[in-house]
Amino acid sequence: MADFDLETFIKSPSVVVFEKCRKADLVLIAQHYGISVTKQSLKKEIRSVVWDRLVELGIFVLPDVQPELEQGGAAAFETPLIEEKEERPQPVNLPRFESLSPASSESVVGARLKICLARLHLEQEANEKQEAREAKERVQKRELEHKLAIRTLEIEAETKLKVRKLELENAATQAVATPTSIRHAPLSEHYDVRRHVxxxxxxxxxxxxxxxxxxxxxxxxxxxxxxxxxxxxxxxxxxxxxxxxxxxxxxxxxxxxxxxxxxxxxxxxxxxxxxxxxxxxxxxxxxxxxxxxxxxxxxxxxxxxxxxxxxxxxxxxxxxxxxxxxxxxxxxxxxxxxxxxxxxxxxxxx
Known part of the structure:
Protein backbone atom coordinates (compact mmCIF):
# COMPACT_ATOMS: atom_id res chain seq x y z
CA MET A 1 0.00 0.00 0.00
CA ALA A 2 1.30 3.45 -0.96
CA ASP A 3 2.22 5.83 1.86
CA PHE A 4 -0.44 8.29 2.93
CA ASP A 5 0.13 11.92 1.87
CA LEU A 6 -1.80 14.42 3.97
CA GLU A 7 -1.41 17.32 1.53
CA THR A 8 -2.72 15.20 -1.38
CA PHE A 9 -5.68 14.09 0.73
CA ILE A 10 -6.49 17.70 1.73
CA LYS A 11 -6.37 18.88 -1.87
CA SER A 12 -8.43 15.93 -3.13
CA PRO A 13 -10.39 14.16 -0.36
CA SER A 14 -11.15 10.58 -1.29
CA VAL A 15 -13.35 8.06 0.50
CA VAL A 16 -11.27 5.23 -0.89
CA VAL A 17 -8.08 6.75 0.51
CA PHE A 18 -9.85 7.48 3.81
CA GLU A 19 -10.96 3.84 4.17
CA LYS A 20 -7.38 2.67 3.62
CA CYS A 21 -5.88 5.08 6.18
CA ARG A 22 -3.96 3.66 9.10
CA LYS A 23 -4.43 4.81 12.67
CA ALA A 24 -1.52 7.27 12.45
CA ASP A 25 -2.93 8.69 9.19
CA LEU A 26 -6.32 9.24 10.83
CA VAL A 27 -4.62 11.07 13.72
CA LEU A 28 -2.87 13.39 11.21
CA ILE A 29 -6.20 14.16 9.51
CA ALA A 30 -7.80 14.85 12.90
CA GLN A 31 -4.98 17.21 13.91
CA HIS A 32 -5.24 19.10 10.62
CA TYR A 33 -8.99 19.68 10.92
CA GLY A 34 -8.87 20.32 14.70
CA ILE A 35 -10.72 17.13 15.64
CA SER A 36 -10.19 16.03 19.26
CA VAL A 37 -8.98 12.42 19.39
CA THR A 38 -6.48 10.48 21.51
CA LYS A 39 -3.81 8.13 20.25
CA GLN A 40 -4.82 5.60 22.89
CA SER A 41 -8.26 5.15 21.30
CA LEU A 42 -9.01 2.28 18.95
CA LYS A 43 -8.63 2.82 15.21
CA LYS A 44 -12.33 2.15 14.74
CA GLU A 45 -13.28 4.87 17.25
CA ILE A 46 -10.87 7.42 15.71
CA ARG A 47 -12.17 6.67 12.19
CA SER A 48 -15.79 7.12 13.35
CA VAL A 49 -15.08 10.47 15.04
CA VAL A 50 -13.03 11.80 12.10
CA TRP A 51 -15.63 10.61 9.59
CA ASP A 52 -18.49 12.31 11.46
CA ARG A 53 -16.54 15.57 11.64
CA LEU A 54 -15.58 15.50 7.95
CA VAL A 55 -19.23 14.92 7.09
CA GLU A 56 -20.22 17.90 9.27
CA LEU A 57 -17.60 20.07 7.54
CA GLY A 58 -18.97 19.03 4.14
CA ILE A 59 -15.73 17.41 3.00
CA PHE A 60 -17.56 14.11 2.54
CA VAL A 61 -21.25 13.94 1.60
CA LEU A 62 -23.46 11.03 2.64
CA PRO A 63 -25.66 9.42 -0.05
CA ASP A 64 -29.46 9.10 0.09
CA VAL A 65 -30.73 5.91 1.73
CA GLN A 66 -33.98 4.09 1.43
CA PRO A 67 -36.74 4.80 4.01
CA GLU A 68 -36.33 1.38 5.62
CA LEU A 69 -32.66 2.08 6.23
CA GLU A 70 -33.47 5.40 7.91
CA GLN A 71 -35.47 3.46 10.53
CA GLY A 72 -32.46 1.25 11.29
CA GLY A 73 -30.61 4.10 13.10
CA ALA A 74 -26.88 4.48 13.23
CA ALA A 75 -26.18 0.83 12.39
CA ALA A 76 -27.11 1.46 8.76
CA PHE A 77 -24.19 3.88 8.36
CA GLU A 78 -21.33 1.78 9.70
CA THR A 79 -20.02 1.32 6.14
CA PRO A 80 -21.67 4.18 4.24
CA LEU A 81 -21.61 4.26 0.49
CA ILE A 82 -20.76 7.79 -0.54
CA GLU A 83 -19.73 9.75 -3.54
CA GLU A 84 -16.61 11.80 -3.70
CA LYS A 85 -16.81 15.44 -4.58
CA GLU A 86 -14.96 14.70 -7.78
CA GLU A 87 -16.61 12.55 -10.43
CA ARG A 88 -15.12 9.06 -10.13
CA PRO A 89 -16.39 5.82 -11.61
CA GLN A 90 -18.53 3.77 -9.22
CA PRO A 91 -18.03 0.04 -8.73
CA VAL A 92 -20.36 -1.96 -10.94
CA ASN A 93 -21.75 -3.93 -7.98
CA LEU A 94 -22.82 -0.86 -5.95
CA PRO A 95 -25.90 1.25 -6.66
CA ARG A 96 -25.55 4.96 -7.28
CA PHE A 97 -27.03 7.20 -4.58
CA GLU A 98 -27.67 10.87 -4.31
CA SER A 99 -26.24 12.98 -1.45
CA LEU A 100 -28.01 13.20 1.90
CA SER A 101 -29.35 16.48 3.09
CA PRO A 102 -27.53 18.27 5.99
CA ALA A 103 -30.50 17.56 8.25
CA SER A 104 -30.17 13.80 7.66
CA SER A 105 -26.43 13.93 8.49
CA GLU A 106 -27.10 15.75 11.72
CA SER A 107 -29.73 13.18 12.73
CA VAL A 108 -27.23 10.34 12.36
CA VAL A 109 -24.65 12.14 14.50
CA GLY A 110 -27.31 12.93 17.07
CA ALA A 111 -28.43 9.29 17.20
CA ARG A 112 -24.88 8.11 17.79
CA LEU A 113 -24.40 10.73 20.47
CA LYS A 114 -27.58 9.64 22.22
CA ILE A 115 -26.44 6.01 22.17
CA CYS A 116 -23.10 6.97 23.73
CA LEU A 117 -24.78 9.09 26.38
CA ALA A 118 -27.24 6.30 27.19
CA ARG A 119 -24.38 3.81 27.52
CA LEU A 120 -22.46 6.15 29.83
CA HIS A 121 -25.59 6.74 31.87
CA LEU A 122 -26.16 2.99 32.32
CA GLU A 123 -22.53 2.44 33.32
CA GLN A 124 -22.73 5.29 35.84
CA GLU A 125 -25.93 3.86 37.33
CA ALA A 126 -24.33 0.41 37.62
CA ASN A 127 -21.27 1.88 39.36
CA GLU A 128 -23.43 3.89 41.74
CA LYS A 129 -25.48 0.80 42.62
CA GLN A 130 -22.30 -1.21 43.23
CA GLU A 131 -20.85 1.51 45.49
CA ALA A 132 -24.13 1.83 47.37
CA ARG A 133 -24.26 -1.94 47.89
CA GLU A 134 -20.67 -2.05 49.17
CA ALA A 135 -21.29 0.89 51.50
CA LYS A 136 -24.40 -0.81 52.85
CA GLU A 137 -22.46 -4.02 53.48
CA ARG A 138 -19.75 -2.09 55.35
CA VAL A 139 -22.35 -0.36 57.53
CA GLN A 140 -24.06 -3.68 58.29
CA LYS A 141 -20.72 -5.25 59.20
CA ARG A 142 -19.87 -2.40 61.59
CA GLU A 143 -23.32 -2.60 63.17
CA LEU A 144 -22.94 -6.35 63.65
CA GLU A 145 -19.51 -5.95 65.27
CA HIS A 146 -20.89 -3.21 67.53
CA LYS A 147 -23.83 -5.37 68.59
CA LEU A 148 -21.51 -8.31 69.24
CA ALA A 149 -19.22 -6.19 71.43
CA ILE A 150 -22.20 -4.84 73.39
CA ARG A 151 -23.58 -8.34 73.87
CA THR A 152 -20.20 -9.57 75.10
CA LEU A 153 -20.05 -6.79 77.68
CA GLU A 154 -23.61 -7.54 78.76
CA ILE A 155 -22.79 -11.23 79.25
CA GLU A 156 -19.70 -10.37 81.29
CA ALA A 157 -21.69 -7.97 83.46
CA GLU A 158 -24.47 -10.52 83.98
CA THR A 159 -21.92 -13.17 84.91
CA LYS A 160 -20.26 -10.91 87.48
CA LEU A 161 -23.64 -10.01 88.97
CA LYS A 162 -24.63 -13.66 89.26
CA VAL A 163 -21.32 -14.58 90.89
CA ARG A 164 -21.62 -11.70 93.33
CA LYS A 165 -25.21 -12.65 94.12
CA LEU A 166 -24.20 -16.24 94.83
CA GLU A 167 -21.38 -15.07 97.08
CA LEU A 168 -23.75 -12.87 99.07
CA GLU A 169 -26.28 -15.69 99.36
CA ASN A 170 -23.61 -18.11 100.57
CA ALA A 171 -22.34 -15.56 103.08
CA ALA A 172 -25.87 -14.96 104.38
CA THR A 173 -26.52 -18.70 104.62
CA GLN A 174 -23.33 -19.29 106.58
CA ALA A 175 -24.08 -16.36 108.89
CA VAL A 176 -27.52 -17.80 109.69
CA ALA A 177 -26.26 -21.38 110.09
CA THR A 178 -23.35 -20.44 112.37
CA PRO A 179 -24.26 -20.76 116.10
CA THR A 180 -24.08 -17.60 118.15
CA SER A 181 -21.52 -19.14 120.49
CA ILE A 182 -18.96 -19.57 117.74
CA ARG A 183 -19.98 -16.68 115.47
CA HIS A 184 -17.14 -14.51 116.77
CA ALA A 185 -14.51 -17.21 116.63
CA PRO A 186 -11.42 -16.58 114.49
CA LEU A 187 -12.16 -16.82 110.78
CA SER A 188 -9.57 -19.52 110.16
CA GLU A 189 -11.22 -21.91 112.66
CA HIS A 190 -14.34 -22.39 110.50
CA TYR A 191 -13.00 -21.26 107.13
CA ASP A 192 -14.19 -23.49 104.29
CA VAL A 193 -10.99 -24.17 102.34
CA ARG A 194 -12.85 -26.25 99.74
CA ARG A 195 -14.53 -23.11 98.39
CA HIS A 196 -11.16 -21.53 97.52
CA VAL A 197 -9.05 -24.35 96.11
Whole structure:
Protein backbone atom coordinates (compact mmCIF):
# COMPACT_ATOMS: atom_id res chain seq x y z
CA MET A 1 0.00 0.00 0.00
CA ALA A 2 1.30 3.45 -0.96
CA ASP A 3 2.22 5.83 1.86
CA PHE A 4 -0.44 8.29 2.93
CA ASP A 5 0.13 11.92 1.87
CA LEU A 6 -1.80 14.42 3.97
CA GLU A 7 -1.41 17.32 1.53
CA THR A 8 -2.72 15.20 -1.38
CA PHE A 9 -5.68 14.09 0.73
CA ILE A 10 -6.49 17.70 1.73
CA LYS A 11 -6.37 18.88 -1.87
CA SER A 12 -8.43 15.93 -3.13
CA PRO A 13 -10.39 14.16 -0.36
CA SER A 14 -11.15 10.58 -1.29
CA VAL A 15 -13.35 8.06 0.50
CA VAL A 16 -11.27 5.23 -0.89
CA VAL A 17 -8.08 6.75 0.51
CA PHE A 18 -9.85 7.48 3.81
CA GLU A 19 -10.96 3.84 4.17
CA LYS A 20 -7.38 2.67 3.62
CA CYS A 21 -5.88 5.08 6.18
CA ARG A 22 -3.96 3.66 9.10
CA LYS A 23 -4.43 4.81 12.67
CA ALA A 24 -1.52 7.27 12.45
CA ASP A 25 -2.93 8.69 9.19
CA LEU A 26 -6.32 9.24 10.83
CA VAL A 27 -4.62 11.07 13.72
CA LEU A 28 -2.87 13.39 11.21
CA ILE A 29 -6.20 14.16 9.51
CA ALA A 30 -7.80 14.85 12.90
CA GLN A 31 -4.98 17.21 13.91
CA HIS A 32 -5.24 19.10 10.62
CA TYR A 33 -8.99 19.68 10.92
CA GLY A 34 -8.87 20.32 14.70
CA ILE A 35 -10.72 17.13 15.64
CA SER A 36 -10.19 16.03 19.26
CA VAL A 37 -8.98 12.42 19.39
CA THR A 38 -6.48 10.48 21.51
CA LYS A 39 -3.81 8.13 20.25
CA GLN A 40 -4.82 5.60 22.89
CA SER A 41 -8.26 5.15 21.30
CA LEU A 42 -9.01 2.28 18.95
CA LYS A 43 -8.63 2.82 15.21
CA LYS A 44 -12.33 2.15 14.74
CA GLU A 45 -13.28 4.87 17.25
CA ILE A 46 -10.87 7.42 15.71
CA ARG A 47 -12.17 6.67 12.19
CA SER A 48 -15.79 7.12 13.35
CA VAL A 49 -15.08 10.47 15.04
CA VAL A 50 -13.03 11.80 12.10
CA TRP A 51 -15.63 10.61 9.59
CA ASP A 52 -18.49 12.31 11.46
CA ARG A 53 -16.54 15.57 11.64
CA LEU A 54 -15.58 15.50 7.95
CA VAL A 55 -19.23 14.92 7.09
CA GLU A 56 -20.22 17.90 9.27
CA LEU A 57 -17.60 20.07 7.54
CA GLY A 58 -18.97 19.03 4.14
CA ILE A 59 -15.73 17.41 3.00
CA PHE A 60 -17.56 14.11 2.54
CA VAL A 61 -21.25 13.94 1.60
CA LEU A 62 -23.46 11.03 2.64
CA PRO A 63 -25.66 9.42 -0.05
CA ASP A 64 -29.46 9.10 0.09
CA VAL A 65 -30.73 5.91 1.73
CA GLN A 66 -33.98 4.09 1.43
CA PRO A 67 -36.74 4.80 4.01
CA GLU A 68 -36.33 1.38 5.62
CA LEU A 69 -32.66 2.08 6.23
CA GLU A 70 -33.47 5.40 7.91
CA GLN A 71 -35.47 3.46 10.53
CA GLY A 72 -32.46 1.25 11.29
CA GLY A 73 -30.61 4.10 13.10
CA ALA A 74 -26.88 4.48 13.23
CA ALA A 75 -26.18 0.83 12.39
CA ALA A 76 -27.11 1.46 8.76
CA PHE A 77 -24.19 3.88 8.36
CA GLU A 78 -21.33 1.78 9.70
CA THR A 79 -20.02 1.32 6.14
CA PRO A 80 -21.67 4.18 4.24
CA LEU A 81 -21.61 4.26 0.49
CA ILE A 82 -20.76 7.79 -0.54
CA GLU A 83 -19.73 9.75 -3.54
CA GLU A 84 -16.61 11.80 -3.70
CA LYS A 85 -16.81 15.44 -4.58
CA GLU A 86 -14.96 14.70 -7.78
CA GLU A 87 -16.61 12.55 -10.43
CA ARG A 88 -15.12 9.06 -10.13
CA PRO A 89 -16.39 5.82 -11.61
CA GLN A 90 -18.53 3.77 -9.22
CA PRO A 91 -18.03 0.04 -8.73
CA VAL A 92 -20.36 -1.96 -10.94
CA ASN A 93 -21.75 -3.93 -7.98
CA LEU A 94 -22.82 -0.86 -5.95
CA PRO A 95 -25.90 1.25 -6.66
CA ARG A 96 -25.55 4.96 -7.28
CA PHE A 97 -27.03 7.20 -4.58
CA GLU A 98 -27.67 10.87 -4.31
CA SER A 99 -26.24 12.98 -1.45
CA LEU A 100 -28.01 13.20 1.90
CA SER A 101 -29.35 16.48 3.09
CA PRO A 102 -27.53 18.27 5.99
CA ALA A 103 -30.50 17.56 8.25
CA SER A 104 -30.17 13.80 7.66
CA SER A 105 -26.43 13.93 8.49
CA GLU A 106 -27.10 15.75 11.72
CA SER A 107 -29.73 13.18 12.73
CA VAL A 108 -27.23 10.34 12.36
CA VAL A 109 -24.65 12.14 14.50
CA GLY A 110 -27.31 12.93 17.07
CA ALA A 111 -28.43 9.29 17.20
CA ARG A 112 -24.88 8.11 17.79
CA LEU A 113 -24.40 10.73 20.47
CA LYS A 114 -27.58 9.64 22.22
CA ILE A 115 -26.44 6.01 22.17
CA CYS A 116 -23.10 6.97 23.73
CA LEU A 117 -24.78 9.09 26.38
CA ALA A 118 -27.24 6.30 27.19
CA ARG A 119 -24.38 3.81 27.52
CA LEU A 120 -22.46 6.15 29.83
CA HIS A 121 -25.59 6.74 31.87
CA LEU A 122 -26.16 2.99 32.32
CA GLU A 123 -22.53 2.44 33.32
CA GLN A 124 -22.73 5.29 35.84
CA GLU A 125 -25.93 3.86 37.33
CA ALA A 126 -24.33 0.41 37.62
CA ASN A 127 -21.27 1.88 39.36
CA GLU A 128 -23.43 3.89 41.74
CA LYS A 129 -25.48 0.80 42.62
CA GLN A 130 -22.30 -1.21 43.23
CA GLU A 131 -20.85 1.51 45.49
CA ALA A 132 -24.13 1.83 47.37
CA ARG A 133 -24.26 -1.94 47.89
CA GLU A 134 -20.67 -2.05 49.17
CA ALA A 135 -21.29 0.89 51.50
CA LYS A 136 -24.40 -0.81 52.85
CA GLU A 137 -22.46 -4.02 53.48
CA ARG A 138 -19.75 -2.09 55.35
CA VAL A 139 -22.35 -0.36 57.53
CA GLN A 140 -24.06 -3.68 58.29
CA LYS A 141 -20.72 -5.25 59.20
CA ARG A 142 -19.87 -2.40 61.59
CA GLU A 143 -23.32 -2.60 63.17
CA LEU A 144 -22.94 -6.35 63.65
CA GLU A 145 -19.51 -5.95 65.27
CA HIS A 146 -20.89 -3.21 67.53
CA LYS A 147 -23.83 -5.37 68.59
CA LEU A 148 -21.51 -8.31 69.24
CA ALA A 149 -19.22 -6.19 71.43
CA ILE A 150 -22.20 -4.84 73.39
CA ARG A 151 -23.58 -8.34 73.87
CA THR A 152 -20.20 -9.57 75.10
CA LEU A 153 -20.05 -6.79 77.68
CA GLU A 154 -23.61 -7.54 78.76
CA ILE A 155 -22.79 -11.23 79.25
CA GLU A 156 -19.70 -10.37 81.29
CA ALA A 157 -21.69 -7.97 83.46
CA GLU A 158 -24.47 -10.52 83.98
CA THR A 159 -21.92 -13.17 84.91
CA LYS A 160 -20.26 -10.91 87.48
CA LEU A 161 -23.64 -10.01 88.97
CA LYS A 162 -24.63 -13.66 89.26
CA VAL A 163 -21.32 -14.58 90.89
CA ARG A 164 -21.62 -11.70 93.33
CA LYS A 165 -25.21 -12.65 94.12
CA LEU A 166 -24.20 -16.24 94.83
CA GLU A 167 -21.38 -15.07 97.08
CA LEU A 168 -23.75 -12.87 99.07
CA GLU A 169 -26.28 -15.69 99.36
CA ASN A 170 -23.61 -18.11 100.57
CA ALA A 171 -22.34 -15.56 103.08
CA ALA A 172 -25.87 -14.96 104.38
CA THR A 173 -26.52 -18.70 104.62
CA GLN A 174 -23.33 -19.29 106.58
CA ALA A 175 -24.08 -16.36 108.89
CA VAL A 176 -27.52 -17.80 109.69
CA ALA A 177 -26.26 -21.38 110.09
CA THR A 178 -23.35 -20.44 112.37
CA PRO A 179 -24.26 -20.76 116.10
CA THR A 180 -24.08 -17.60 118.15
CA SER A 181 -21.52 -19.14 120.49
CA ILE A 182 -18.96 -19.57 117.74
CA ARG A 183 -19.98 -16.68 115.47
CA HIS A 184 -17.14 -14.51 116.77
CA ALA A 185 -14.51 -17.21 116.63
CA PRO A 186 -11.42 -16.58 114.49
CA LEU A 187 -12.16 -16.82 110.78
CA SER A 188 -9.57 -19.52 110.16
CA GLU A 189 -11.22 -21.91 112.66
CA HIS A 190 -14.34 -22.39 110.50
CA TYR A 191 -13.00 -21.26 107.13
CA ASP A 192 -14.19 -23.49 104.29
CA VAL A 193 -10.99 -24.17 102.34
CA ARG A 194 -12.85 -26.25 99.74
CA ARG A 195 -14.53 -23.11 98.39
CA HIS A 196 -11.16 -21.53 97.52
CA VAL A 197 -9.05 -24.35 96.11
CA UNK A 198 -9.76 -23.28 92.50
CA UNK A 199 -6.45 -21.40 92.29
CA UNK A 200 -4.36 -20.85 89.16
CA UNK A 201 -2.34 -23.88 88.13
CA UNK A 202 1.21 -23.95 89.53
CA UNK A 203 3.83 -23.58 86.79
CA UNK A 204 7.38 -24.68 87.52
CA UNK A 205 8.77 -22.30 84.89
CA UNK A 206 7.29 -19.20 86.59
CA UNK A 207 7.59 -19.93 90.29
CA UNK A 208 8.26 -16.39 91.51
CA UNK A 209 5.45 -14.99 89.35
CA UNK A 210 3.07 -17.60 90.76
CA UNK A 211 3.85 -16.56 94.34
CA UNK A 212 3.22 -12.90 93.47
CA UNK A 213 -0.14 -13.79 91.91
CA UNK A 214 -1.10 -15.99 94.85
CA UNK A 215 -0.27 -13.30 97.40
CA UNK A 216 -2.22 -10.60 95.54
CA UNK A 217 -5.22 -12.92 95.24
CA UNK A 218 -5.12 -13.93 98.90
CA UNK A 219 -4.84 -10.32 100.03
CA UNK A 220 -7.66 -9.14 97.78
CA UNK A 221 -10.00 -11.90 99.05
CA UNK A 222 -8.99 -11.39 102.71
CA UNK A 223 -7.86 -14.97 103.23
CA UNK A 224 -6.48 -15.65 106.72
CA UNK A 225 -2.69 -15.88 106.67
CA UNK A 226 -2.66 -19.19 108.54
CA UNK A 227 -4.49 -21.01 105.72
CA UNK A 228 -2.28 -19.71 102.91
CA UNK A 229 -0.01 -22.76 103.10
CA UNK A 230 -3.01 -25.10 103.04
CA UNK A 231 -4.36 -23.51 99.88
CA UNK A 232 -0.90 -23.28 98.32
CA UNK A 233 0.00 -26.93 98.91
CA UNK A 234 -3.14 -28.01 97.03
CA UNK A 235 -1.53 -26.73 93.81
CA UNK A 236 2.17 -27.56 94.27
CA UNK A 237 3.70 -30.16 91.95
CA UNK A 238 7.13 -31.52 91.09
CA UNK A 239 10.13 -30.19 93.00
CA UNK A 240 7.96 -27.72 94.90
CA UNK A 241 5.86 -30.53 96.36
CA UNK A 242 8.98 -32.51 97.26
CA UNK A 243 10.56 -29.47 98.95
CA UNK A 244 7.49 -28.89 101.14
CA UNK A 245 7.31 -32.60 102.01
CA UNK A 246 10.77 -32.41 103.59
CA UNK A 247 9.68 -29.66 106.02
CA UNK A 248 8.51 -30.34 109.52
CA UNK A 249 4.85 -30.00 110.44
CA UNK A 250 5.42 -26.65 112.10
CA UNK A 251 7.42 -25.27 109.16
CA UNK A 252 4.88 -26.55 106.63
CA UNK A 253 2.26 -24.29 108.25
CA UNK A 254 4.48 -21.20 107.96
CA UNK A 255 3.93 -19.51 104.60
CA UNK A 256 7.28 -17.70 104.52
CA UNK A 257 9.18 -20.92 105.28
CA UNK A 258 7.25 -22.82 102.60
CA UNK A 259 7.85 -20.06 100.05
CA UNK A 260 11.58 -19.96 100.79
CA UNK A 261 11.84 -23.76 100.50
CA UNK A 262 10.10 -23.78 97.12
CA UNK A 263 12.26 -20.94 95.79
CA UNK A 264 15.40 -22.77 96.93
CA UNK A 265 14.19 -25.92 95.20
CA UNK A 266 14.07 -24.05 91.92
CA UNK A 267 17.37 -22.27 92.62
CA UNK A 268 15.66 -18.88 92.70
CA UNK A 269 18.41 -17.38 94.84
CA UNK A 270 20.11 -14.00 94.37
CA UNK A 271 22.85 -15.54 92.23
CA UNK A 272 20.29 -17.01 89.81
CA UNK A 273 18.52 -13.66 89.47
CA UNK A 274 21.89 -11.95 88.99
CA UNK A 275 22.80 -14.28 86.15
CA UNK A 276 19.40 -13.84 84.51
CA UNK A 277 19.79 -10.06 84.71
CA UNK A 278 23.34 -10.08 83.36
CA UNK A 279 22.68 -12.60 80.58
CA UNK A 280 19.32 -11.26 79.38
CA UNK A 281 19.52 -9.97 75.80
CA UNK A 282 16.97 -8.39 73.51
CA UNK A 283 15.21 -10.82 71.14
CA UNK A 284 14.70 -9.97 67.47
CA UNK A 285 10.90 -10.01 67.75
CA UNK A 286 10.94 -8.04 71.02
CA UNK A 287 10.39 -4.29 71.15
CA UNK A 288 12.68 -2.02 73.15
CA UNK A 289 9.83 -1.21 75.53
CA UNK A 290 9.30 -4.90 76.31
CA UNK A 291 13.04 -5.45 76.65
CA UNK A 292 13.40 -2.53 79.08
CA UNK A 293 10.44 -3.73 81.16
CA UNK A 294 11.76 -7.31 81.38
CA UNK A 295 15.27 -6.10 82.19
CA UNK A 296 13.89 -3.92 84.99
CA UNK A 297 11.81 -6.80 86.34
CA UNK A 298 14.87 -9.07 86.53
CA UNK A 299 16.83 -6.35 88.30
CA UNK A 300 14.02 -5.83 90.83
CA UNK A 301 13.94 -9.58 91.52
CA UNK A 302 17.69 -9.58 92.03
CA UNK A 303 17.45 -6.68 94.47
CA UNK A 304 14.52 -8.28 96.31
CA UNK A 305 16.30 -11.63 96.61
CA UNK A 306 19.42 -9.83 97.87
CA UNK A 307 17.23 -7.81 100.31
CA UNK A 308 18.61 -4.52 99.02
CA UNK A 309 16.08 -2.03 100.36
CA UNK A 310 18.24 1.09 100.66
CA UNK A 311 21.34 2.66 99.19
CA UNK A 312 23.68 1.04 101.68
CA UNK A 313 22.47 -2.51 101.02
CA UNK A 314 22.32 -1.85 97.28
CA UNK A 315 25.92 -0.61 97.34
CA UNK A 316 26.91 -3.64 99.39
CA UNK A 317 25.61 -6.31 97.02
CA UNK A 318 26.94 -4.52 93.91
CA UNK A 319 30.41 -4.38 95.45
CA UNK A 320 30.00 -7.97 96.60
CA UNK A 321 29.31 -9.04 93.03
CA UNK A 322 32.54 -7.46 91.85
CA UNK A 323 34.43 -8.88 94.82
CA UNK A 324 33.26 -12.45 94.15
CA UNK A 325 34.95 -12.39 90.78
CA UNK A 326 38.36 -12.19 92.49
CA UNK A 327 37.87 -14.57 95.45
CA UNK A 328 38.95 -18.25 95.68
CA UNK A 329 36.75 -21.15 96.75
CA UNK A 330 34.64 -20.47 99.85
CA UNK A 331 34.88 -22.36 103.08
CA UNK A 332 32.03 -24.56 104.34
CA UNK A 333 30.92 -23.93 107.91
CA UNK A 334 27.83 -26.16 108.11
CA UNK A 335 25.76 -28.59 106.09
CA UNK A 336 23.13 -25.99 105.18
CA UNK A 337 25.83 -23.50 104.18
CA UNK A 338 27.61 -26.15 102.12
CA UNK A 339 24.32 -27.03 100.42
CA UNK A 340 23.66 -23.42 99.48
CA UNK A 341 27.23 -23.00 98.22
CA UNK A 342 26.92 -26.19 96.17
CA UNK A 343 23.71 -24.88 94.61
CA UNK A 344 25.40 -21.60 93.79
CA UNK A 345 28.37 -23.45 92.33
CA UNK A 346 26.14 -25.55 90.08
CA UNK A 347 24.31 -22.41 88.88
CA UNK A 348 27.56 -20.65 88.07
CA UNK A 349 29.46 -23.49 86.38
CA UNK A 350 26.75 -25.73 84.90
Missing amino acids: ALPQFRETEVDAYFNTFERLATALNWPKDIWTTLLQCKLIGKAEDAVATLSLTDSLNYEVVKAAVLRAYELVPEAYRQKFRDYRKALAQSFVEFAREKGTLFDKWCAASKATDYSSFREFILLEEFKKCTPERKRESLSTATKLAMLYRIVFY
